[in-house]
Amino acid sequence: MKTLLLSMFMIAGIAHGQTVNKISSAPLTSQAGLYLDAGTPLYNPVKGFQLYKKAAEAGNPQAMNAIAILYSKGIGTEVSQQEAFLWFKKATEKGYVNAWYNLGSMYRKGLGTPLDFTKAYQSFSKGAAASAPASLYARGYMLYKGLGCTQSYEEAVKMFRLAIKRRSISSMYLLGLCYANGYGLKADTAKAKYWLKRSALAGYQYSKDELKVEGPENKNISPVQKGTKNAKNTVSFSYKTVAHNVKANNLNGVYKGYILKYDWSGKFIIDKVPLKLVLSNNNQQVDGLWTEQGKSAIPLTASVTDSAIVFSNTSFASTDHYSPDKKVQFEFKSANLQLINDADSIYITGNISLWATDRNEPEKPMSISLHKDAKLGVDEVKSRDEFNLLVYPNPFDNTLQFSFYLQKKNDVMISLIDLSGRVIYQEQKPFNQGANTHAISSDSPPGAYILKLSSGGRTRQVIVLKH
Incomplete structure:
Protein backbone atom coordinates (compact mmCIF):
# COMPACT_ATOMS: atom_id res chain seq x y z
CA MET A 1 0.00 0.00 0.00
CA LYS A 2 1.04 3.57 -0.42
CA THR A 3 1.97 5.49 2.68
CA LEU A 4 0.03 8.57 3.73
CA LEU A 5 0.17 11.52 1.35
CA LEU A 6 3.07 13.14 3.13
CA SER A 7 4.60 15.66 0.74
CA MET A 8 3.92 19.12 2.02
CA PHE A 9 3.72 20.32 -1.57
CA MET A 10 0.99 17.76 -2.11
CA ILE A 11 -0.74 18.99 1.02
CA ALA A 12 -0.73 22.52 -0.33
CA GLY A 13 -1.43 21.68 -3.94
CA ILE A 14 -4.00 18.88 -4.16
CA ALA A 15 -7.42 20.18 -5.13
CA HIS A 16 -10.49 19.24 -3.13
CA GLY A 17 -12.55 18.05 -6.03
CA GLN A 18 -15.29 20.43 -4.93
CA THR A 19 -15.70 24.13 -4.19
CA VAL A 20 -14.52 25.24 -0.76
CA ASN A 21 -15.67 28.57 0.65
CA LYS A 22 -12.90 31.16 0.86
CA ILE A 23 -12.22 31.88 4.50
CA SER A 24 -9.83 34.11 6.37
CA SER A 25 -7.55 31.17 7.18
CA ALA A 26 -6.49 30.71 3.52
CA PRO A 27 -3.35 32.92 3.81
CA LEU A 28 -2.35 30.91 6.87
CA THR A 29 -2.15 27.66 4.86
CA SER A 30 0.06 29.28 2.20
CA GLN A 31 2.39 30.69 4.83
CA ALA A 32 2.41 27.41 6.77
CA GLY A 33 3.55 25.55 3.66
CA LEU A 34 6.59 27.81 3.39
CA TYR A 35 7.61 27.07 6.97
CA LEU A 36 7.44 23.34 6.23
CA ASP A 37 9.68 23.48 3.15
CA ALA A 38 13.08 22.26 4.37
CA GLY A 39 14.74 23.74 1.28
CA THR A 40 14.07 27.36 2.25
CA PRO A 41 15.57 29.70 4.88
CA GLY A 74 5.51 14.15 14.39
CA ILE A 75 6.47 17.16 12.27
CA GLY A 76 6.45 20.33 14.35
CA THR A 77 4.74 18.47 17.18
CA LYS A 89 -12.03 12.36 9.88
CA LYS A 90 -12.91 16.05 10.24
CA ALA A 91 -11.36 16.76 6.83
CA THR A 92 -13.55 14.12 5.17
CA GLU A 93 -16.62 15.51 6.92
CA LYS A 94 -15.74 18.91 5.47
CA GLY A 95 -15.56 17.45 1.96
CA TYR A 96 -11.80 17.17 1.45
CA VAL A 97 -11.72 14.27 -1.02
CA ASN A 98 -8.06 13.28 -0.64
CA ALA A 99 -8.50 12.82 3.11
CA TRP A 100 -10.57 9.69 2.44
CA TYR A 101 -7.41 7.84 1.41
CA ASN A 102 -5.58 8.99 4.52
CA LEU A 103 -8.49 8.08 6.80
CA TYR A 137 -5.84 2.43 -6.22
CA ALA A 138 -6.55 1.61 -2.58
CA ARG A 139 -10.07 0.37 -3.28
CA GLY A 140 -8.65 -1.84 -6.02
CA TYR A 141 -6.00 -3.15 -3.63
CA MET A 142 -8.65 -4.13 -1.07
CA LEU A 143 -10.74 -5.86 -3.76
CA TYR A 144 -7.64 -7.65 -5.09
CA LYS A 145 -7.01 -9.22 -1.68
CA GLY A 146 -10.54 -9.31 -0.30
CA LEU A 147 -9.76 -7.09 2.70
CA GLY A 148 -12.96 -5.70 4.22
CA CYS A 149 -14.94 -6.67 1.13
CA THR A 150 -15.78 -9.57 -1.15
CA GLN A 151 -12.65 -10.52 -3.07
CA SER A 152 -12.91 -9.74 -6.78
CA TYR A 153 -10.06 -9.45 -9.27
CA GLU A 154 -12.52 -8.25 -11.90
CA GLU A 155 -13.65 -5.28 -9.80
CA ALA A 156 -10.06 -4.58 -8.77
CA VAL A 157 -9.00 -4.36 -12.42
CA LYS A 158 -11.70 -1.73 -13.04
CA MET A 159 -10.28 0.40 -10.22
CA PHE A 160 -6.70 0.02 -11.44
CA ARG A 161 -7.66 1.12 -14.96
CA LEU A 162 -9.42 4.22 -13.63
CA ALA A 163 -6.47 5.05 -11.39
CA ILE A 164 -4.00 4.59 -14.27
CA LYS A 165 -5.87 7.29 -16.20
CA ARG A 166 -4.85 9.52 -13.31
CA ARG A 167 -1.20 8.35 -13.50
CA SER A 168 -1.19 5.87 -10.61
CA ILE A 169 2.04 3.88 -11.01
CA SER A 170 1.12 1.47 -8.20
CA SER A 171 -2.04 0.61 -10.15
CA MET A 172 0.10 -0.08 -13.22
CA TYR A 173 2.03 -2.58 -11.10
CA LEU A 174 -1.06 -4.44 -9.87
CA LEU A 175 -2.66 -4.42 -13.32
CA GLY A 176 0.59 -5.96 -14.57
CA LEU A 177 0.26 -8.69 -11.93
CA CYS A 178 -3.33 -9.36 -13.01
CA TYR A 179 -2.20 -9.86 -16.61
CA ALA A 180 0.78 -11.98 -15.55
CA LEU A 185 -8.75 -11.18 -17.04
CA LYS A 186 -7.05 -13.39 -19.61
CA ALA A 187 -3.36 -13.93 -18.89
CA ASP A 188 -1.19 -11.91 -21.28
CA THR A 189 2.57 -11.88 -20.76
CA ALA A 190 3.14 -9.00 -23.19
CA LYS A 191 0.60 -6.73 -21.48
CA ALA A 192 1.92 -7.74 -18.08
CA LYS A 193 5.44 -6.67 -19.03
CA TYR A 194 4.14 -3.46 -20.59
CA TRP A 195 2.51 -2.26 -17.37
CA LEU A 196 5.30 -3.51 -15.13
CA LYS A 197 7.91 -1.76 -17.27
CA ARG A 198 5.90 1.48 -17.31
CA SER A 199 5.70 1.59 -13.54
CA ALA A 200 9.32 0.43 -13.18
CA LEU A 201 10.49 3.29 -15.41
CA ALA A 202 8.55 5.63 -13.12
CA GLY A 203 10.63 4.31 -10.21
CA TYR A 204 8.22 1.78 -8.68
CA GLN A 205 10.46 -0.73 -6.89
CA TYR A 206 7.91 -3.56 -6.70
CA SER A 207 7.65 -3.54 -10.49
CA LYS A 208 11.43 -3.63 -10.81
CA ASP A 209 11.53 -6.64 -8.48
CA GLU A 210 8.74 -8.46 -10.34
CA LEU A 211 10.51 -8.05 -13.67
CA LYS A 212 13.54 -9.84 -12.19
CA VAL A 213 11.53 -12.87 -11.07
CA GLU A 214 11.24 -15.86 -13.39
CA GLY A 215 7.55 -16.30 -14.08
CA PRO A 216 4.44 -15.17 -12.16
CA GLU A 217 3.28 -16.61 -8.83
CA ASN A 218 0.43 -18.49 -10.53
CA LYS A 219 2.18 -21.15 -12.58
CA ASN A 220 -0.93 -23.37 -12.51
CA ILE A 221 -1.30 -27.08 -11.81
CA SER A 222 -0.65 -29.79 -14.41
CA PRO A 223 -3.76 -30.32 -16.54
CA VAL A 224 -6.10 -33.20 -15.79
CA GLN A 225 -5.40 -36.31 -17.87
CA LYS A 226 -7.70 -36.24 -20.88
CA GLY A 227 -10.15 -39.01 -21.54
CA THR A 228 -10.54 -39.92 -17.88
CA LYS A 229 -13.67 -41.88 -17.07
CA ASN A 230 -16.13 -39.97 -14.90
CA ALA A 231 -13.71 -37.06 -14.65
CA LYS A 232 -14.04 -33.48 -15.72
CA ASN A 233 -11.25 -31.97 -17.79
CA THR A 234 -11.72 -28.64 -16.09
CA VAL A 235 -11.29 -28.91 -12.34
CA SER A 236 -12.05 -26.31 -9.70
CA PHE A 237 -9.25 -26.01 -7.16
CA SER A 238 -11.22 -23.66 -4.96
CA TYR A 239 -10.08 -23.14 -1.39
CA LYS A 240 -12.73 -24.33 1.08
CA THR A 241 -13.13 -23.58 4.76
CA VAL A 242 -13.76 -26.52 7.07
CA ALA A 243 -15.53 -26.85 10.41
CA HIS A 244 -13.13 -27.50 13.28
CA ASN A 245 -13.51 -30.84 15.09
CA VAL A 246 -10.10 -31.53 16.71
CA LYS A 247 -9.39 -32.08 20.41
CA ALA A 248 -5.93 -31.56 21.90
CA ASN A 249 -5.57 -35.12 23.17
CA ASN A 250 -6.06 -36.49 19.64
CA LEU A 251 -3.10 -34.73 18.07
CA ASN A 252 0.05 -36.46 19.36
CA GLY A 253 2.28 -37.80 16.61
CA VAL A 254 4.26 -37.15 13.47
CA TYR A 255 2.26 -36.17 10.40
CA LYS A 256 3.41 -35.97 6.80
CA GLY A 257 1.71 -34.52 3.77
CA TYR A 258 1.39 -31.26 1.90
CA ILE A 259 0.56 -27.59 2.25
CA LEU A 260 -1.56 -26.18 -0.55
CA LYS A 261 -1.05 -22.44 -1.00
CA TYR A 262 -3.72 -20.51 -2.86
CA ASP A 263 -4.04 -17.11 -4.50
CA TRP A 264 -6.23 -14.42 -2.92
CA SER A 265 -9.39 -15.70 -4.62
CA GLY A 266 -8.80 -19.27 -3.44
CA LYS A 267 -9.36 -20.50 -7.01
CA PHE A 268 -5.76 -21.21 -7.98
CA ILE A 269 -3.21 -23.39 -6.22
CA ILE A 270 0.01 -21.40 -6.57
CA ASP A 271 2.24 -23.80 -4.65
CA LYS A 272 2.22 -27.25 -3.07
CA VAL A 273 4.91 -27.93 -0.50
CA PRO A 274 5.77 -31.16 1.37
CA LEU A 275 5.21 -30.70 5.12
CA LYS A 276 6.23 -32.60 8.25
CA LEU A 277 4.33 -31.70 11.41
CA VAL A 278 5.30 -33.05 14.85
CA LEU A 279 2.68 -32.46 17.58
CA SER A 280 2.44 -33.20 21.31
CA ASN A 281 -0.33 -32.12 23.66
CA ASN A 282 -0.41 -30.91 27.26
CA ASN A 283 -4.04 -30.59 28.41
CA GLN A 284 -5.57 -28.03 26.04
CA GLN A 285 -2.20 -26.79 24.76
CA VAL A 286 -0.36 -28.20 21.76
CA ASP A 287 3.35 -27.84 21.05
CA GLY A 288 4.99 -28.85 17.82
CA LEU A 289 7.43 -28.39 14.97
CA TRP A 290 6.32 -27.30 11.50
CA THR A 291 8.88 -28.18 8.80
CA GLU A 292 8.36 -27.29 5.15
CA GLN A 293 10.63 -28.98 2.65
CA GLY A 294 13.90 -27.09 2.29
CA LYS A 295 13.23 -24.76 5.23
CA SER A 296 14.10 -24.65 8.92
CA ALA A 297 11.70 -26.10 11.48
CA ILE A 298 9.30 -23.61 13.11
CA PRO A 299 8.32 -24.20 16.77
CA LEU A 300 4.56 -24.01 17.38
CA THR A 319 10.90 -15.21 1.58
CA ASP A 320 8.04 -15.37 -0.89
CA HIS A 321 7.41 -14.60 -4.54
CA TYR A 322 7.10 -10.87 -3.92
CA SER A 323 10.05 -10.69 -1.54
CA PRO A 324 12.60 -13.22 -2.86
CA ASP A 325 15.65 -11.53 -1.35
CA LYS A 326 14.33 -10.14 1.92
CA LYS A 327 12.51 -12.31 4.44
CA VAL A 328 8.99 -11.27 5.43
CA GLN A 329 7.71 -11.73 8.99
CA PHE A 330 4.68 -13.99 9.43
CA GLU A 331 2.64 -15.21 12.39
CA PHE A 332 0.55 -18.35 12.70
CA LYS A 333 -2.89 -17.12 13.80
CA SER A 334 -5.34 -20.03 13.82
CA ALA A 335 -6.28 -23.35 12.26
CA ASN A 336 -9.61 -25.04 11.53
CA LEU A 337 -8.89 -28.75 11.24
CA GLN A 338 -10.72 -32.02 10.67
CA LEU A 339 -9.23 -35.18 12.24
CA ILE A 340 -10.35 -38.59 11.06
CA ASN A 341 -9.28 -42.05 12.27
CA ASP A 342 -9.39 -45.31 10.39
CA ALA A 343 -7.89 -48.68 11.30
CA ASP A 344 -4.30 -47.89 10.34
CA SER A 345 -3.98 -44.15 9.94
CA ILE A 346 -4.99 -40.77 11.32
CA GLU A 361 -2.68 -7.97 6.86
CA PRO A 362 -3.65 -11.64 6.47
CA GLU A 363 -1.59 -13.86 4.21
CA LYS A 364 -3.14 -15.74 1.29
CA PRO A 365 -5.30 -18.77 2.18
CA MET A 366 -3.65 -22.14 2.65
CA SER A 367 -4.69 -25.64 3.63
CA ILE A 368 -2.96 -28.80 4.82
CA SER A 369 -3.56 -32.47 4.09
CA LEU A 370 -1.59 -34.76 6.43
CA HIS A 371 -1.56 -38.34 7.69
CA LYS A 372 0.21 -40.47 10.28
CA ASP A 373 0.31 -44.18 11.05
CA ALA A 374 -1.90 -44.80 14.07
CA LYS A 375 0.42 -47.55 15.31
CA LEU A 376 3.57 -45.40 15.30
CA GLY A 377 4.68 -42.90 17.97
CA VAL A 378 6.50 -39.61 17.57
CA ASP A 379 9.91 -41.31 17.46
CA GLU A 380 8.81 -44.44 15.60
CA VAL A 381 7.88 -43.16 12.17
CA LYS A 382 9.45 -45.31 9.45
CA SER A 383 9.70 -44.68 5.75
CA ARG A 384 7.17 -46.57 3.65
CA ASP A 385 6.84 -47.48 0.00
CA GLU A 386 4.28 -44.88 -1.07
CA PHE A 387 2.76 -43.57 -4.26
CA ASN A 388 3.66 -40.03 -3.17
CA LEU A 389 -0.09 -39.42 -3.37
CA LEU A 390 -1.29 -35.80 -3.25
CA VAL A 391 -5.00 -34.96 -3.21
CA TYR A 392 -6.37 -31.51 -4.07
CA PRO A 393 -8.57 -29.78 -3.36
CA ASN A 394 -9.30 -31.34 0.02
CA PRO A 395 -12.11 -30.70 0.97
CA PHE A 396 -13.59 -31.04 -2.54
CA ASP A 397 -16.98 -30.44 -4.14
CA ASN A 398 -17.93 -32.93 -6.86
CA THR A 399 -14.57 -33.39 -8.60
CA LEU A 400 -11.47 -34.66 -6.84
CA GLN A 401 -8.06 -34.36 -8.45
CA PHE A 402 -4.96 -36.20 -7.26
CA SER A 403 -1.41 -36.88 -8.37
CA PHE A 404 0.74 -39.95 -7.75
CA TYR A 405 3.99 -41.53 -8.86
CA LEU A 406 4.64 -44.97 -10.39
CA GLN A 407 8.04 -46.66 -10.57
CA LYS A 408 6.96 -48.30 -13.83
CA LYS A 409 3.94 -48.43 -16.14
CA ASN A 410 1.17 -50.41 -14.48
CA ASP A 411 -2.56 -50.78 -13.93
CA VAL A 412 -3.95 -48.83 -10.97
CA MET A 413 -7.19 -49.63 -9.17
CA ILE A 414 -8.79 -46.39 -7.95
CA SER A 415 -11.51 -46.62 -5.31
CA LEU A 416 -13.52 -44.08 -3.35
CA ILE A 417 -14.95 -45.71 -0.21
CA ASP A 418 -17.17 -44.31 2.52
CA LEU A 419 -16.26 -44.88 6.18
CA SER A 420 -18.67 -47.81 6.43
CA GLY A 421 -16.64 -49.64 3.76
CA ARG A 422 -19.08 -49.15 0.87
CA VAL A 423 -17.40 -48.54 -2.50
CA ILE A 424 -18.75 -45.28 -3.98
CA LYS A 429 -6.80 -48.35 -15.87
CA PRO A 430 -3.15 -48.23 -16.95
CA PHE A 431 -0.90 -45.30 -16.06
CA ASN A 432 2.58 -44.42 -17.26
CA GLN A 433 5.82 -44.55 -15.31
CA GLY A 434 6.53 -41.33 -13.40
CA ALA A 435 4.18 -38.59 -12.23
CA ASN A 436 0.50 -38.93 -13.10
CA THR A 437 -2.50 -36.67 -12.54
CA HIS A 438 -6.06 -37.97 -12.48
CA ALA A 439 -9.55 -36.81 -11.51
CA ILE A 440 -12.77 -38.51 -10.52
CA SER A 441 -16.28 -37.16 -10.07
CA SER A 442 -18.76 -38.19 -7.42
CA ASP A 443 -22.27 -37.00 -6.58
CA SER A 444 -22.08 -38.69 -3.17
CA PRO A 445 -23.34 -36.73 -0.13
CA PRO A 446 -20.99 -34.52 1.91
CA GLY A 447 -18.78 -36.34 4.39
CA ALA A 448 -15.48 -38.18 4.84
CA TYR A 449 -14.29 -40.78 2.34
CA ILE A 450 -11.21 -42.90 1.72
CA LEU A 451 -9.42 -42.55 -1.62
CA LYS A 452 -7.57 -45.83 -2.21
CA LEU A 453 -4.99 -46.58 -4.91
CA SER A 454 -3.68 -50.13 -5.50
CA SER A 455 -1.01 -51.18 -7.99
CA GLY A 456 1.61 -53.91 -8.18
CA GLY A 457 0.81 -55.25 -4.75
CA ARG A 458 1.06 -51.80 -3.12
CA THR A 459 -1.83 -49.86 -1.62
CA ARG A 460 -2.02 -46.22 -0.57
CA GLN A 461 -5.08 -44.51 0.89
CA VAL A 462 -5.94 -41.07 2.21
CA ILE A 463 -8.99 -39.51 3.82
CA VAL A 464 -10.75 -36.87 1.74
CA LEU A 465 -13.61 -34.57 2.73
CA LYS A 466 -16.52 -33.70 0.46
CA HIS A 467 -18.54 -30.51 0.95
Missing part, protein backbone atom coordinates in the same frame (compact mmCIF):
# COMPACT_ATOMS: atom_id res chain seq x y z
CA LEU A 42 12.08 30.02 6.38
CA TYR A 43 12.00 26.35 7.42
CA ASN A 44 10.38 26.19 10.86
CA PRO A 45 8.17 23.10 11.31
CA VAL A 46 6.91 24.18 14.74
CA LYS A 47 5.65 27.47 13.33
CA GLY A 48 4.25 25.69 10.27
CA PHE A 49 2.35 23.32 12.53
CA GLN A 50 0.96 26.20 14.59
CA LEU A 51 -0.30 28.03 11.50
CA TYR A 52 -1.91 24.91 10.05
CA LYS A 53 -3.49 24.19 13.43
CA LYS A 54 -4.97 27.68 13.53
CA ALA A 55 -6.37 27.29 9.99
CA ALA A 56 -7.75 23.83 10.78
CA GLU A 57 -9.49 25.09 13.90
CA ALA A 58 -10.98 27.87 11.76
CA GLY A 59 -12.62 25.20 9.57
CA ASN A 60 -10.26 24.90 6.59
CA PRO A 61 -10.53 21.24 5.41
CA GLN A 62 -7.20 21.32 3.56
CA ALA A 63 -5.52 22.44 6.77
CA MET A 64 -7.34 19.69 8.68
CA ASN A 65 -5.81 17.10 6.36
CA ALA A 66 -2.39 18.77 6.68
CA ILE A 67 -2.47 18.94 10.48
CA ALA A 68 -3.43 15.26 10.58
CA ILE A 69 -0.34 14.38 8.54
CA LEU A 70 1.86 16.48 10.81
CA TYR A 71 0.46 14.71 13.89
CA SER A 72 0.94 11.33 12.23
CA LYS A 73 4.61 11.97 11.42
CA GLU A 78 4.79 15.17 19.03
CA VAL A 79 3.47 12.10 17.22
CA SER A 80 -0.20 11.46 17.97
CA GLN A 81 -1.98 8.96 15.76
CA GLN A 82 -5.20 9.58 17.70
CA GLU A 83 -5.11 13.30 16.81
CA ALA A 84 -4.17 12.43 13.23
CA PHE A 85 -7.16 10.12 12.93
CA LEU A 86 -9.56 12.73 14.34
CA TRP A 87 -8.33 15.45 11.99
CA PHE A 88 -8.46 13.19 8.92
CA GLY A 104 -8.77 4.68 5.13
CA SER A 105 -5.05 4.12 5.65
CA MET A 106 -5.45 4.79 9.38
CA TYR A 107 -8.21 2.16 9.56
CA ARG A 108 -6.20 -0.29 7.45
CA LYS A 109 -3.07 0.04 9.58
CA GLY A 110 -4.80 0.42 12.94
CA LEU A 111 -3.25 3.84 13.59
CA GLY A 112 -5.12 5.99 16.11
CA THR A 113 -8.08 3.62 15.86
CA PRO A 114 -8.58 -0.15 15.94
CA LEU A 115 -7.61 -1.92 12.72
CA ASP A 116 -10.76 -2.26 10.63
CA PHE A 117 -10.52 -3.42 7.01
CA THR A 118 -14.24 -2.88 6.43
CA LYS A 119 -14.09 0.79 7.42
CA ALA A 120 -10.87 1.17 5.44
CA TYR A 121 -12.59 -0.19 2.35
CA GLN A 122 -15.59 2.08 2.91
CA SER A 123 -13.31 5.12 3.22
CA PHE A 124 -11.37 4.24 0.07
CA SER A 125 -14.66 3.67 -1.75
CA LYS A 126 -15.87 7.18 -0.88
CA GLY A 127 -12.65 8.68 -2.17
CA ALA A 128 -12.83 6.50 -5.28
CA ALA A 129 -16.39 7.67 -5.94
CA ALA A 130 -14.93 11.17 -6.21
CA SER A 131 -12.20 9.86 -8.57
CA ALA A 132 -9.36 10.54 -6.13
CA PRO A 133 -6.40 8.58 -7.65
CA ALA A 134 -4.99 7.25 -4.37
CA SER A 135 -8.43 6.02 -3.29
CA LEU A 136 -9.07 4.37 -6.66
CA ASN A 181 -1.31 -14.34 -13.41
CA GLY A 182 -4.63 -14.33 -15.23
CA TYR A 183 -6.35 -12.69 -12.28
CA GLY A 184 -9.65 -11.15 -13.35
CA THR A 301 2.53 -23.35 20.52
CA ALA A 302 -1.26 -23.25 20.42
CA SER A 303 -4.42 -23.59 22.48
CA VAL A 304 -7.17 -25.91 21.27
CA THR A 305 -10.72 -24.56 21.54
CA ASP A 306 -14.05 -25.93 20.37
CA SER A 307 -13.97 -23.72 17.28
CA ALA A 308 -10.29 -23.49 16.31
CA ILE A 309 -6.64 -23.98 17.18
CA VAL A 310 -5.29 -20.57 18.23
CA PHE A 311 -1.54 -20.04 17.99
CA SER A 312 0.40 -17.87 20.45
CA ASN A 313 3.77 -16.16 19.95
CA THR A 314 4.42 -18.25 16.87
CA SER A 315 6.23 -16.18 14.29
CA PHE A 316 8.78 -16.86 11.58
CA ALA A 317 10.52 -15.13 8.69
CA SER A 318 10.42 -16.40 5.13
CA TYR A 347 -5.67 -37.94 8.91
CA ILE A 348 -5.71 -34.18 9.39
CA THR A 349 -6.99 -31.75 6.80
CA GLY A 350 -8.05 -28.13 7.09
CA ASN A 351 -7.22 -24.44 6.89
CA ILE A 352 -4.26 -22.54 8.32
CA SER A 353 -4.42 -18.75 8.79
CA LEU A 354 -1.23 -16.69 8.70
CA TRP A 355 -0.70 -12.98 9.34
CA ALA A 356 1.94 -10.99 7.45
CA THR A 357 3.21 -8.72 10.24
CA ASP A 358 5.34 -6.54 7.95
CA ARG A 359 2.31 -5.87 5.75
CA ASN A 360 -0.15 -5.83 8.67
CA TYR A 425 -16.59 -45.22 -7.10
CA GLN A 426 -14.11 -47.62 -8.67
CA GLU A 427 -12.12 -47.89 -11.87
CA GLN A 428 -8.99 -49.67 -13.07
